[in-house]
Structure formats: structure tokens, C-alpha cells
Amino acid sequence: MSPTNLLLGSSPFTHGSGSIAQIMQTVIWALMPATAMAILIFGWPALLVIVLTTAASMVTEVLFLKLRKRPSALGDGSAFLTGLLLALTLPPQAPWWLCVTGGFFAILVAKQVYGGLGYNLFNPALIARVFLLISFPVQMTTWPAVNPLFGEQAYSLSESVAIIATGHQRTPELVDAVSTATPLGQYRTETGLGKTVQEALGGSYGFNTLKAAEGWIKGSLGETSALLLFLGGLYLIRKKIITWHIPVTMLLGCLLPATLFWAYDAAHYPDPLFHLVTGGLVLGAFFMATDMVTSPVSIKGQIIFGLGCGLLTYLIRTWSGYPEGVSFAVVIMNATVPLIDQYTRPTAYGHVK
Amino acid sequence: MPKRFYVPMFQHIGEPCRPCVVVGQKVLKGEEVGRAEGRISAATHAPTSGTVVSIEEHVIGHPSYLTVPTVVIDPDGQDQWADSVRGLVNPLSVSPSVIQEKIRAAGVVGLGGAVFPAAVKMSPPKDKPVKLLLINGSECEPYLTCDSQLMVERAQEIVAGIDIMMYTLPTNQCVIVIEDNKPDSIRAMSQAVQPFPKMRVQAVPTRYPQGARQNLIESITGQEVPSGTLEADMGILIHNVATTFAIYEAVVLGRPLISRVVTVSGRGIVRPANVQCLIGTPVQDVIAHCGGLNPGVRQLILGGPLMGRAIKTMEVPVVKRTSGILALLQEEIVERPEGPCIRCGRCVQVCPIRLIPCEIAWRAKSDQMDRMAEVHLMDCMECGCCTYTCPSNIPLVHYFRHAKSVILADRLAQDKLRQDKARIQAKEARMEREKAEKDRQKEAMKAASAARKSAAETGKGALSEAVQQGGLPKS
Ligand code: SF4
Ligand code: SF4
Numbered sequence: 001m002s003p004t005n006l007l008l009g010s011s012p013f014t015h016g017s018g019s020i021a022q023i024m025q026t027v028i029w030a031l032m033p034a035t036a037m038a039i040l041i042f043g044w045p046a047l048l049v050i051v052l053t054t055a056a057s058m059v060t061e062v063l064f065l066k067l068r069k070r071p072s073a074l075g076d077g078s079a080f081l082t083g084l085l086l087a088l089t090l091p092p093q094a095p096w097w098l099c100v101t102g103g104f105f106a107i108l109v110a111k112q113v114y115g116g117l118g119y120n121l122f123n124p125a126l127i128a129r130v131f132l133l134i135s136f137p138v139q140m141t142t143w144p145a146v147n148p149l150f151g152e153q154a155y156s157l158s159e160s161v162a163i164i165a166t167g168h169q170r171t172p173e174l175v176d177a178v179s180t181a182t183p184l185g186q187y188r189t190e191t192g193l194g195k196t197v198q199e200a201l202g203g204s205y206g207f208n209t210l211k212a213a214e215g216w217i218k219g220s221l222g223e224t225s226a227l228l229l230f231l232g233g234l235y236l237i238r239k240k241i242i243t244w245h246i247p248v249t250m251l252l253g254c255l256l257p258a259t260l261f262w263a264y265d266a267a268h269y270p271d272p273l274f275h276l277v278t279g280g281l282v283l284g285a286f287f288m289a290t291d292m293v294t295s296p297v298s299i300k301g302q303i304i305f306g307l308g309c310g311l312l313t314y315l316i317r318t319w320s321g322y323p324e325g326v327s328f329a330v331v332i333m334n335a336t337v338p339l340i341d342q343y344t345r346p347t348a349y350g351h352v353k
Numbered sequence: 354m355p356k357r358f359y360v361p362m363f364q365h366i367g368e369p370c371r372p373c374v375v376v377g378q379k380v381l382k383g384e385e386v387g388r389a390e391g392r393i394s395a396a397t398h399a400p401t402s403g404t405v406v407s408i409e410e411h412v413i414g415h416p417s418y419l420t421v422p423t424v425v426i427d428p429d430g431q432d433q434w435a436d437s438v439r440g441l442v443n444p445l446s447v448s449p450s451v452i453q454e455k456i457r458a459a460g461v462v463g464l465g466g467a468v469f470p471a472a473v474k475m476s477p478p479k480d481k482p483v484k485l486l487l488i489n490g491s492e493c494e495p496y497l498t499c500d501s502q503l504m505v506e507r508a509q510e511i512v513a514g515i516d517i518m519m520y521t522l523p524t525n526q527c528v529i530v531i532e533d534n535k536p537d538s539i540r541a542m543s544q545a546v547q548p549f550p551k552m553r554v555q556a557v558p559t560r561y562p563q564g565a566r567q568n569l570i571e572s573i574t575g576q577e578v579p580s581g582t583l584e585a586d587m588g589i590l591i592h593n594v595a596t597t598f599a600i601y602e603a604v605v606l607g608r609p610l611i612s613r614v615v616t617v618s619g620r621g622i623v624r625p626a627n628v629q630c631l632i633g634t635p636v637q638d639v640i641a642h643c644g645g646l647n648p649g650v651r652q653l654i655l656g657g658p659l660m661g662r663a664i665k666t667m668e669v670p671v672v673k674r675t676s677g678i679l680a681l682l683q684e685e686i687v688e689r690p691e692g693p694c695i696r697c698g699r700c701v702q703v704c705p706i707r708l709i710p711c712e713i714a715w716r717a718k719s720d721q722m723d724r725m726a727e728v729h730l731m732d733c734m735e736c737g738c739c740t741y742t743c744p745s746n747i748p749l750v751h752y753f754r755h756a757k758s759v760i761l762a763d764r765l766a767q768d769k770l771r772q773d774k775a776r777i778q779a780k781e782a783r784m785e786r787e788k789a790e791k792d793r794q795k796e797a798m799k800a801a802s803a804a805r806k807s808a809a810e811t812g813k814g815a816l817s818e819a820v821q822q823g824g825l826p827k828s
Contacts, residue, residue: 006665007652007686010751012737013679014658015687018744020695076692118693118745243702297698297711341712348729349567349706350580 020117023292024077026241030232031084031287037214037228038221042092043149044160046221049094050087052164056103057083064112078117082106085125088222088283089327090132093144095167098136102128122334123294126327133327139167143182143218182219183207183278185323187270196267201274213277222283223324226276233286242290245299246306250285251276253310254317261318269318281313284326294334301337301344308333354428358400358633359670360386361413363421365462366469367393372424378405381435383609386424389457395470395673396460398609399435400631403428414655414662414669423670426633440607449521452604459603460673461610465500465564465593466493466660468674471600474590475521483524484588487573488515488597490531490538491557493564494657497677499614500594502627504531504538508545511594514601515552518592527552528573529594532559561659562736566591568705580732615671617643621650621680630671636678637667651686654679659737692745700739700749706732710739710749717756722763730756 039046061079065072073079086106090099106128114120133140147153155163162168181189183201190200201207211217215225222229236242254275261269275281280288289295289309296305309329316325363369370387374380380399387397403426411423444452457472477483488511492500504511515527529546531539533556546552557563557572570578570589578584584591592600595613602608611632618625623644630639636653640646654661655675671678700710706729713728725731730753739749 003646003650003653006650006663008663008665009652010663010748010754011654011656011661011735012659012741012750013652013654013661013663013681013686014741015746016742016744018699018742019689019746020692020744023695023697023744116693118695292695292697295696297696297701297709299702302698341709345709345712345728346701346707348580348708348732349571350577350582350732351729352579 020076020078023241024081026239027236027287028077028081028084030235030239030241031088031229032232034215034222034225034228034232034283035084035088037225038088038092040149041146041215041224042144042221043147043151043155044157045093045144045155045163048096048160048164049090049092049099049221050084052096052099053087053090053103054080054083056100057086057107060104060107061112064108068112070116073117076117079107082111082124085222085287086128089125089129089220089280091140091142091144092221093142093163095139096164097167098132098139099164102132105131118293120293121337122331123288123291126288126331126334129327130331141185143185145218146216182223182323183212183217183274184219184317187274188317188323191268197270198267201270207274209273209277212274217278219278220280223278223280226278226282229282229286233282236286236290242286243299243302245302246290246295246309247285249303249306250289250310250313251281253307253312254281254314255310257311257314275314275317279317279324280326284309284313284330288326289330289333294337296337296340296344298341298344298346300346301340304340304344305333305337308336354401354430354432354631355634355638356427357406357635358403358426358428358631359411359635359668360397360400360424360426360633361411361421361670361672362387362397362423363413364397364468364632364672364674365395365460366467367391367395369421370394370397372408372422374405374408374424376405376407379403379429380405380426381433383438383611384435385437385458385460385609386426389460389470393470393473395462395468395472396458396609397424397632398460398611399424399426400611400633401426401428402431402433402435412666412669413672414664414675438607438609440605444517444604445520449523452517452521455604455607456600459599459607459609461596461599461603462673463593464595464599464613464673464676465489466656466674466676471592471596474592475518475600477522477585477590481585482588483522483585483590484526485574485590486515486519486522486524486527487569487589487591488527488529488594489564489569489591490529490535490542490594491559491564491569492532492535493562493593493676494659494661495561496618496679497616497657499616499627499676501531501535501538503598503614504535504594505541507598508541510601511542511597512545512549512552513605514597516549517604518597518600519551522590524590525551529554530557530569530573531555532557532563534559561738562705562734565705565734565736567734580729610673613671613673613675615639615675616677617679618677619654619679620682620685621647621653622678623647630675632671632673634671635667636664636669636671639671639678640667640680646680647682649682650680651683652679652681654681659741660735687746689746691747694745694747697744699742699744703738703742705736705738706734708733710753711747713756714747714749714752717752722756722759725756725760730760733757 058079083103086102106124110124110127111120186205187200213227233247237244255272258272258275262271296302312329313325316328368391370389373388374386381402384399385396386399389396406427407425410420412420453472453476456475461471462468490504529542539556543554599610612629615628615630617628626643653664655664657677694711713730716724733753735750737750
């Protein structure tokens with residue numbers, strides 16, 4: 001006899017194994033090595049920044065969805081991921097209210113107001129960062145020196161809590177802590193004063209590309225270890241969460257002009273490796289620009305989008321009033337996505353262009 | 354052998370056929386029980402000898418529990434062939450029209466899933482000669498293995514069938530397309546075509562939906578079928594291997610299409626297998642033949658997992674289009690709620706027609722039916738790839754089917770409206786004409802009577818003049 005209670009439904013009856021939660025989890029895992037490295041480099045305050053920001057994001061998500069009487073979507077991991085990405089764009093000793101405001105803004109204004117996951121036009125983490133950068137420029141550009149978790153002058157946990165809670169940062173009297181600028185900032189300020197790139201980054205500033213790639217430089221938490229972020233990105237491509245198109249074209253978009261200008265005038269334009277290992281280029285290329293919701297759906301569109309992100313990053317880094325341009329570049333390109341999508345619609349089978 | 358056969362009168366595309374037997378009548382195996390009606394139709398035949406016990410409405414494998422008139426036959430156990438079942442001894446010496454007639458009488462339809470009457474495809478119009486015959490040996494869906502098994506076991510017969518087809522059409526070139534994960538089929542078919550220089554076997558990458566006509570043609574010719582046209586317009590004809598085998602049987606043995614190979618599979622089946630099934634066998638008996646169902650079956654599907662149809666009851670008979678019977682357990686079924694589209698683009702990357710499924714779905718959901726043409730909704734072949742891959746579990750194909758039906762219904766209504774309008778306009782015009790005519794007649798009559806009056810006064814000449822002036826209608 002026929003089994004009772006047979007399901008009907010419409011085809012297809014089989015389904016791939018992917019799910020939103022699985023995608024988000026994989027991205028979170030891919031970020032873990034770089035996150036751990038950031039904590040290692042900057043000590044407990046960095047951990048507190050990350051915990052506070054992700055917590056603020058998740059609490060906002062829960063409260064908002066409760067208010068709108070929607071089912072909780074915390075399980076899909078997207079709020080945690082947004083919080084984590086935002087934390088990685090913050091300075092290592094961001095005061096607590098900066099973290100909380102950022103997390104709140106990212107979820108509420110940049111995501112839920114648009115209608116929730118899938119409907120936002122801009123990358124929530126980056127929009128929140130841009131908002132913080134414009135509203136609180138001082139706190140967002142105060143760069144404490146590298147002070148490793150297990151170093152001689154490491155912050156104790158209670159010290160770290162005090163730093164984040166009061167906003168009074170304390171930089172230990174390290175021998176090489178001459179300048180408080182990030183490499184990108186140092187390059188822009190000093191070349192602006194008429195020095196050459198070599199003078200600006202060499203000497204007492206002591207920039208070392210390999211060290212920088214490992215992460216031993218000043219900057220936001222996610223601007224440190226380009227190497228680990230790169231590995232995380234490769235893992236995402238391997239896991240088929242993202243394709244190579246956006247990261248590769250974004251890197252090219254920035255590094256190609258960098259190479260050209262460097263070849264033209266090495267005294268005033270730093271080499272492409274410098275651009276690769278400093279700032280948020282790798283984080284942006286693999287984890288920010290690839291945000292599915294805010295990037296084009298077709299491969300052709302993704303290539304245009306990636307190139308645009310990279311090129312704008314280089315323009316902003318080299319000629320604008322800001323030393324770093326990844327967030328602005330990606331956010332600006334986000335705004336063009338509907339247009340890109342419309343003009344890069346693939347020619348359907350059996351249709352002529 | 355099942356205790357009872359259910360032979361539906363509608364197993365093909367086109368007009369249903371009409372029962373041509375009566376209740377109580379004895380029928381022999383292969384005897385016609387349903388007669389083709391109209392040009393695009395296909396006859397049905399008794400799968401075995403026995404007695405017609407009823408002609409009733411019976412469920413077929415359709416999600417809406419559609420019932421169709423069905424001839425119910427109780428077998429007598431003799432399995433005795435009808436005398437009418439006689440093949441052509443030397444088909445290559447008779448006129449093609451004789452062969453076409455054999456195929457038509459045998460009720461052969463496309464067994465790859467389209468169930469289009471084969472005889473119609475075998476009689477191409479004079480202005481569209483067939484330049485290339487493609488024999489589709491790429492399984493239409495993953496999990497289904499009925500076609501590859503047929504190629505391994507019946508390569509000789511299939512090639513003989515192709516030979517007959519090439520003679521009948523006529524055409525000079527034939528490519529047998531087989532997916533590269535079926536080395537046994539490729540070997541068997543390559544061996545069988547050796548004596549025939551005009552046929553060749555070509556392996557293609559295994560990638561669903563390779564069996565779809567669009568992909569098949571692209572893999573072989575490098576060309577695309579222009580949207581809105583048929584492959585016949587390119588001079589290409591596609592037949593499935595199972596159809597080719599059925600044509601062989603129809604022409605050489607005179608046997609009508611009364612059985613086919615069905616893949617019975619899924620974790621809910623005790624002994625999965627490819628089974629030679631008589632058309633009309635209830636699904637229940639086929640499953641029983643395969644050891645029955647494992648406990649906990651949640652879904653029964655006719656056809657493949659990507660394009661098949663779920664059924665509610667095992668009383669549904671195997672019909673000509675039934676390529677597979679799948680029984681799925683709970684754990685094989687993904688029952689996740691539909692989430693929001695995260696624009697991941699996976700659906701875009703997998704669509705074989707290069708559509709933007711997420712955008713079409715978005716338009717369908719927000720009811721923008723009038724803006725579907727620019728995203729080519731109608732080109733969607735409902736292969737299911739997009740739904741399969743969507744991480745948010747959005748039933749994209751389901752939306753597309755709905756949108757298509759809305760648009761088609763709308764088109765029909767518009768056509769009808771146009772026709773009605775034309776009819777009304779024609780009627781109004783006619784009434785206008787008639788009225789004008791009447792008016793004119795009245796005028797003429799008035800004028801005539803006035804003329805008569807005056808003629809009475811002024812004489813005959815004035816009368817004829819008045820009649821001319823009134824302009825009486827000529828007809
Ligand atoms: S079902 Fe989906 S993947 Fe298949 S043709 Fe239609 S839109 Fe494309
Ligand atoms: S696969 Fe699903 S979630 Fe991804 S773009 Fe397509 S519809 Fe949206």
C-alpha cells in the first residue's frame with residue numbers, strides 16, 4: 001500500500017548542501033587566523049574590541065527582529081560576521097562606545113532598515129566604519145604601537161579593560177615607537193612634506209615589507225596580517241564560497257597602477273608590495289568586496305566591480321585627503337552594483353547581443 | 354505480472370487518444386486500445402492479452418492528481434501477441450511512408466521526457482530537410498541510468514533503428530552523443546556503429562543538463578538554437594536512444610510501444626534496479642518487483658530528482674514518459690524554510706540558459722509580470738539547477754512555473770479578447786452595413802413612391818429618372 005503522508009511539492013526534489021549559515025560560518029573560520037594574529041600583536045584590548053563589536057551587532061539584530069516580530073536570524077551567523085568584519089576595521093584600542101555604536105549602526109542602519117539580510121545596498125561593516133571615521137576621526141585614527149600578547153610589556157587583562165572602558169590609551173615606551181602613524185599614513189604625511197618614499201618609510205620608521213606582511217605594523221586589527229588574510233581568502237575560494245574574480249581584479253586594480261607609477265617615479269610612489277601588505281587591501285579584496293549581497297551577481301559584473309574597487313583604492317590612497325581608501329572604494333562601488341548588474345546581464349542562450 | 358493494467362489515453366504531447374475498445378472485450382498483446390486523434394497524437398496498445406474490465410478516470414503522475422480516461426485490462430496470463438503485430442522484413446526496400454506509418458501505428462513517442470509523437474518528427478516538411486540526426490544517449494537526469502543500460506544491452510538494435518531513421522528522413526549524418534562517465538555505453542555503441550560510416554559516437558562532458566536539446570546541440574555543433582525557434586529550423590533532429598530502440602521494434606518487429614526501461618532508485622527502494630516495465634503497470638507492482646519500500650519513505654517521484662513529479666499514490670501507472678521511480682527517505686529530503694536571496698550569484702553561474710534566476714524570481718515575487726520579457730523568463734527550461742544550488746532554499750523554478758502560467762493564461766485571454774473584439778467589430782460593421790442598406794432601401798422606396806406620385810402627375814419619364822437617382826443597390 002502507498003505510504004501515507006507522502007510529500008508532494010514541485011521539482012527539483014534534491015538540493016545542494018549549501019546554506020546561508022554554512023557560508024557565513026566558513027567565512028568566519030577563514031577570518032580566524034588573522035583575528036588571532038591581531039590579538040597576538042595588540043594584546044587583550046584587541047580581543048575586547050572584537051567581543052564588544054560582535055556582541056553589539058548580535059544584540060541589535062535580536063532586539064530589532066523581536067521588535068518587528070520576525071523570527072530570530074541569529075543562527076545564520078550573518079550578524080556575528082558583520083560584527084567581526086567591523087571590528088577588524090577598528091583601531092586596536094577603540095573605546096567601548098565606539099565599538100558599540102559601530103555594531104549598532106552596522107546592523108540597524110546599514111542592514112535592517114533596508115529590509116534585512118539580502119536587501120542592503122552597502123556593505124554593513126564598511127558603511128559603519130565610514131560613519132565612525134567621519135563622526136569620530138580622532139578615535140578612529142589613533143594607532144597604538146604593536147605590543148604583543150606575551151611580550152615583556154604586555155597589557156594585563158585588567159589594564160586592557162581600563163583602556164577600552166575609559167578610552168585612555170596607553171602606549172608603552174617602546175624604543176621604536178617614534179611615529180604614531182600607520183605605514184600608509186606615514187607615507188602620505190611625509191611625502192606631503194617633500195620627503196621621498198624611502199626617507200619617509202626608512203630610517204627611524206623602519207618599514208619592513210616581510211614584517212608588515214606578517215602583521216607587525218600599526219593599523220586597524222584587520223590591516224595587520226596580509227599573509228594570514230590572504231590564506232583565509234584562498235581557503236574561501238577553495239571552499240567555493242567566493243570565486244577568484246573579485247579579489248584578483250581588486251588586487252590588480254590597485255597594484256597595476258601602483259606598479260606603473262612606481263616604475264615611473266620610485267621616489268614618490270611606493271612599490272606595489274607596499275600597497276599589498278599595508279592597509280586593508282587584502283581584507284577588502286577577499287572579505288569586504290566579496291560580500292555577496294552588495295556585489296554583482298554575474299562574473300562579468302564582478303570583474304568590473306573588482307577593478308573599480310582596486311582602482312578607487314589606489315586613487316584615494318595616493319591623492320585624496322585620506323591615507324587609506326579601501327572602505328570608501330568598496331562603498332562607492334556598492335552604489336554602482338544595480339547599474340553594473342543591469343548592464344552585465346549575460347546574453348541568454350539563443351539570443352543575440 | 355501485475356493483476357491489473359491501467360492504460361491512460363493521454364501519455365504524450367498533443368491530442369489525447371480515444372478508447373477504441375469496449376468493456377468486456379478481449380484484447381491481445383499489442384492490440385490498439387486507444388486511437389490517435391488528430392495529427393499530433395499517439396495510439397496506445399494493450400500491454401498483454403486479457404479482458405477490458407473498465408474504461409474509467411484514473412490518476413496519472415501529475416501533481417494536481419489529474420485523472421484521465423484509462424482503459425483497465427485484466428490479463429489472462431497467456432501474454433499472446435495480436436496477429437497485427439508484424440514487422441517489415443526488409444525496411445530499407447520499402448517507401449519511407451510505409452515506415453512512417455509503422456511508427457505512427459506503434460504509438461512511439463519521445464522517451465527522453467518530451468513524449469512528442471515520434472512519427473511527426475520522422476516526417477519532416479519538405480522545406481526543412483534534416484541535415485544532422487542527433488541520437489541522445491546522455492541521460493536526461495542524474496540518478497537515471499535506464500538509457501545507458503539500454504545502450505550496453507541493445508547497441509545492435511539501436512544502430513539498426515538509426516539506420517532505418519536515416520533512410521526514412523532521409524539524412525546523411527548521425528552523431529550519437531553519450532556522456533563521458535558511461536564508458537561501457539560508449540564502447541558498446543562505438544563497436545555497433547563500425548559498419549556504418551555515416552554514424553559516429555561522440556563523448557561529451559557529464560554535466561547536467563547535458564541531455565537537454567539546447568546543450569546537446571551546443572556541444573556537438575558549437576551553435577545555439579535561437580530563442581523561440583526549434584532545432585528543426587537548423588536542420589537538426591534529436592531522438593533519444595530509447596525512442597530509437599522503440600522505432601526499431603516498431604518497424605522491424607512490428608511491436609507497438611508497450612514497454613520501456615524504468616530506473617527504480619532512491620534509498621527508499623529495497624533493491625534498486627533498471628526494470629523493463631509494461632506500460633500500464635501500477636507503480637506499486639514495479640516497486641514490489643524491486644523488493645518493496647524501506648520503512649520511512651516520505652516522497653515518491655516519477656522521473657528524475659530534478660525535473661520529475663512527486664506522486665501521492667502508488668496506484669499511478671507507469672506510462673511512456675516514466676523514466677524513473679524514486680523513493681526518498683526523510684533524510685534525503687531537504688526541508689528548509691525559504692530564506693532571503695543573498696545575491697550570491699550561484700543560480701546565475703549554474704543556469705545553462707545564462708539567465709539571472711534571482712532577478713527573475715524577484716520580479717515574479719513582486720508581480721512584475723509585464724517586465725518578464727527582458728529577463729527571458731520564457732527561455733527557462735525548468736532544469737532545476739538554480740533551485741538545486743540556492744543556499745537560501747528559494748524555490749526559484751516553482752516561481753518561474755507560476756509566472757509562466759500567469760503569462761500564458763494572460764496571452765490566451767488576450768488572444769481571446771482580440772478574437773472577441775474582432776468578432777464584435779465584424780458584427781457591428783455588418784449591422785452598420787445592413788442598417789445603411791435598409792436606410793437606403795427606405796430612401797429609395799420613398800423616392801420611388803414620391804416619383805410614382807409625381808409620375809402619376811407628370812408621366813412615365815420622371816419615374817425612371819427617380820429610380821436612377823435613388824440609387825437602388827445593385828445586388
Ligand atoms: S530552471 Fe533555473 S537554471 Fe534551469 S533554465 Fe530555468 S532559470 Fe536556468
Ligand atoms: S542562488 Fe539563491 S540566494 Fe543566491 S543569488 Fe540565486 S536566488 Fe539568490
